[in-house]
Amino acid sequence: MARSIWSGFLSLGLVSIPVRLYSATQEHEVDFHQFERGTADRIRYKRVNERTGDEVEYDDVVKGHDVGGGEYVIVERDELDEVAPGRSRSLDIEQFVELAEIDPIHFQKSYYLGPSDDDTASSYALLRTALEKTGRAAVATFVMRGKEYLACVRASGPVLVLETMFFADEIRDPVKELGDLPKAASRGKQLTMAVDLVEAMTEPWKPQRYHDTYTERVEELVEAKRDGKEVVAESPPAATGATDLLTALQDSVAAAKKTRGKTAAKKKTAKKTAKKTAAKKKSAA
Known part of the structure; x- marks a missing residue:
C-alpha cells in the first residue's frame, strides 16, 4: 500500500469527504554523487553558520524573509502553520469547470486522491462518478507543507486525480518573455x-x-x-x-x-x- 503525503477533507458545500493524497508519478533518474575532479573524494554539503563556520542542526534552522537593508524577519515553522489554522487539513472546492477549458500550462504535478475510510467511500465514489458523467473538474485550494495550492480535481477511471496548478500570476507573459513572435502565413x-x-x-x-x-x-x-x-x-x-x-x-x-x-x-x-x-x-x- 502506498504511503500518503497529505490527508484531510475534500469539502463541497456542507459535505466533507476524508481523503488522502498519493504521488501519481515518478521520474526516471540516474543517481550521481559529486566528487573533486582527479580524486575519489566525495563532495558533501552542510548547513553552516556563515559567521562562525560551525555546522547547524536541522532543528535549529529557522526561516528569514529579506525586507531590505540587510534586515530579515525571522519566522518559526509553527508560526507558518498558525497563519491559516485548519487550512492544511481542508481541500476546499470553489467551483466546477469544463475540464477542456483549463489550459494545460496551468498544470503542475499529478497526484492520486483516494478515500481515507470505508464509511465515506461511497461519497468519494459519488463525486468521482458525477465528474466523469459531466466531463467537469473541481477547482479547489488547499495548504500542503507550508504552501497554498490551486488544484484541479478530475475523474480518471476508478480514481480522482488532483493536479496542482500554477496561479494566474505565476504564469509568465510570452510576449514579455520572448518579444515579438513571428506570424505564420494564413495561406499558401x-x-x-x-x-x-x-x-x-x-x-x-x-x-x-x-x-x-x-x-x-x-x-x-x-x-x-x-x-x-x-x-x-x-x-x-x-x-x-x-x-x-x-x-x-x-x-x-x-x-x-x-x-x-x-x-x-x-x-x-x-x-x-x-x-x-x-x-x-x-x-x-
Missing part, C-alpha cells in the same frame, strides 16, 4: 503542406509507445566508461532554411504516409491472423 503551399503533415502524423494517443531514451543513453555512457569504451555523440539536426521548407514538408508528408501505410498493413495482417487462429480453435473444439 507551405501552410497546406504543414496541415497535411499534421494530418498524416495524427494517431490515437498511446503513452506506452514513448520511453525515456535520454536516461537510457546516460546508463549506456556509465556502462561504457566503466568498460573503458568510448560513446559517440549524436549530431544535432541542422535548421531547415526558408528556401528548403516546402521541399522538406513534402518529403515529410510522403514519409509519414508511407509509415502509416505500413502500420495499417501490419494491423490488417494481425487481425487476419487472429481471425484464423480463432477459427481454428473453434473448429478444433
Whole structure:
C-alpha cells in the first residue's frame, strides 16, 4: 500500500469527504554523487553558520524573509502553520469547470486522491462518478507543507486525480518573455503542406509507445566508461532554411504516409491472423 503525503477533507458545500493524497508519478533518474575532479573524494554539503563556520542542526534552522537593508524577519515553522489554522487539513472546492477549458500550462504535478475510510467511500465514489458523467473538474485550494495550492480535481477511471496548478500570476507573459513572435502565413503551399503533415502524423494517443531514451543513453555512457569504451555523440539536426521548407514538408508528408501505410498493413495482417487462429480453435473444439 502506498504511503500518503497529505490527508484531510475534500469539502463541497456542507459535505466533507476524508481523503488522502498519493504521488501519481515518478521520474526516471540516474543517481550521481559529486566528487573533486582527479580524486575519489566525495563532495558533501552542510548547513553552516556563515559567521562562525560551525555546522547547524536541522532543528535549529529557522526561516528569514529579506525586507531590505540587510534586515530579515525571522519566522518559526509553527508560526507558518498558525497563519491559516485548519487550512492544511481542508481541500476546499470553489467551483466546477469544463475540464477542456483549463489550459494545460496551468498544470503542475499529478497526484492520486483516494478515500481515507470505508464509511465515506461511497461519497468519494459519488463525486468521482458525477465528474466523469459531466466531463467537469473541481477547482479547489488547499495548504500542503507550508504552501497554498490551486488544484484541479478530475475523474480518471476508478480514481480522482488532483493536479496542482500554477496561479494566474505565476504564469509568465510570452510576449514579455520572448518579444515579438513571428506570424505564420494564413495561406499558401507551405501552410497546406504543414496541415497535411499534421494530418498524416495524427494517431490515437498511446503513452506506452514513448520511453525515456535520454536516461537510457546516460546508463549506456556509465556502462561504457566503466568498460573503458568510448560513446559517440549524436549530431544535432541542422535548421531547415526558408528556401528548403516546402521541399522538406513534402518529403515529410510522403514519409509519414508511407509509415502509416505500413502500420495499417501490419494491423490488417494481425487481425487476419487472429481471425484464423480463432477459427481454428473453434473448429478444433
